[in-house]
Amino acid sequence: MIEDDYLYTKGGIKGFGAKMRKFFGSGRFWLRAFAVIVVLCLIYYPVGMLMVQKIDDNPDFSGDYQGGSHAVATAIGLIDREVNQHQWTANDPFFMPGSALDNMPNFQTGIIYALSRFSIELSDQIGRARGSSQVDSDLDNAAGVLKFRGDKWVFDPSISLLPGVSSEQQYRQAIAALRRYNERLAAGNAAFERRADNLQETLARFSNDLGSASALLDNKVAHPSVFDTTADDVFYATKGRLYAYSLILRDLGTDFENILNERQVSQVWAEMVASLQAASQLDPIMVINGSADGIILPNHLAGLGFYLLRARTQMNEIISILQR
Structure with missing residues (x-):
């Protein structure tokens, strides 16, 4: 003791x-x-x-083409690159460095948005023998999961305390579905209708989407402010969308090469793709929503909008020719 x-x-x-x-x-x-x-x-x-941080706007990127559609192969490659090779940052939780980024997440979500539109057109137009035929199940699946929001992490307490489905998981399903479709297409067991009316309708939908993107840019340009903290968000989301369209349309030009040559629009098509590529390559050190005629503090959104509208004008010209 x-x-x-x-x-x-x-x-x-x-x-x-x-x-x-x-x-x-x-x-x-x-x-x-x-x-x-x-x-x-x-x-x-x-x-x-x-x-x-990696805003990959390589204009020469292409998918691993093994037959089927060049555009579909590139869509598969783009999703795989952003989700599996680069880190998907739009849904990073607060304890990961990517959560503090905003340019890269907006660029990535812009890419997925454009690919979602392309998948819808594949499902509704190009991937069907006729409008009344059955929808391809793989294309329908891909179009559905690519609509999934890009900011969903595996845990979402607002919905459930249990693990859920993340954005990456959904987009990987799209990769698998598009790959299955392209493999069946290469084997002759899927439809890919290379008709002028299909291409015309697809371009019309893309043109409408570019119109909505230009309206968003116009709203920003109409209210210039050097202290605009969301100008870079709009810039990079639009840049990502135009980048994806530039690659998809470049390869759709290969898929529909005979139609373009027959209607004598190959030159205009190349100019349209070049305009989209020019927009996607804009890379200011800092995005400024200044005065449209500013010298010291320019308006980068206006510059992006110029190339967007030029590409849309060329796209509408092609649509007009295909309708004849």
Whole structure:
């Protein structure tokens, strides 16, 4: 008991606990801990953002064509590149560096949006023998999952505390569905109607989509502000959309080469693709929504809109020729 009393009163079990309480209970400890966390965050997020950030606007990108449709192969490759090869950042939770990015997520979601439109046209027009024929199940599946929002992480407490389906999982389903379709197409077991009316209708839908994108740009340009914190969001979302369209239309030109040559629109088609590529290659250091006639503080959205409208004009010219 004497020994126990000694341990108890002279720095044994009780003494150790008292020291720990004194150490952790002191304001100095928590102040230092907070300072360490702040320093780590100041290193973790900027360095992580630099490592993750990748706006891949390679104009020469193409999919792994193994027969079927060149445009479908490129769509598969684009989704795979952004989801599996590059990190999908639009749904990164707060503890990942990608959550602090906004240009790359908007660029990626712009790409997926354009590919969603393309998948819908495949399902409704090009991938059906006639309008009254059955919808291809793989194309229908791809069109559905590509509509899924890009900011859904595996956990969404607003819906359920249990794990759910993330954006990446949905987009990987689209890859699998489009790949199955293209494999069946290469084997002669799927439809890909290379008709002028199909191409004309597809271009008309794309033109309408570009019209909605131009309206969004116009709304920004009409209200210039160098302190506009969402100008870069609109810029990169539109850039991603135009980038995807430039690749898909480039390869649709290959898929419909005979139609383009027959209607003598190959030159206009190439000019349309070039306009979309020019828009997708705009890469300002900082996106500024300045005055449309500004010199020091220009309006990058207006520049993007110029190429968009030029491409849309060329697209409408092709539509007009195909309708004759």
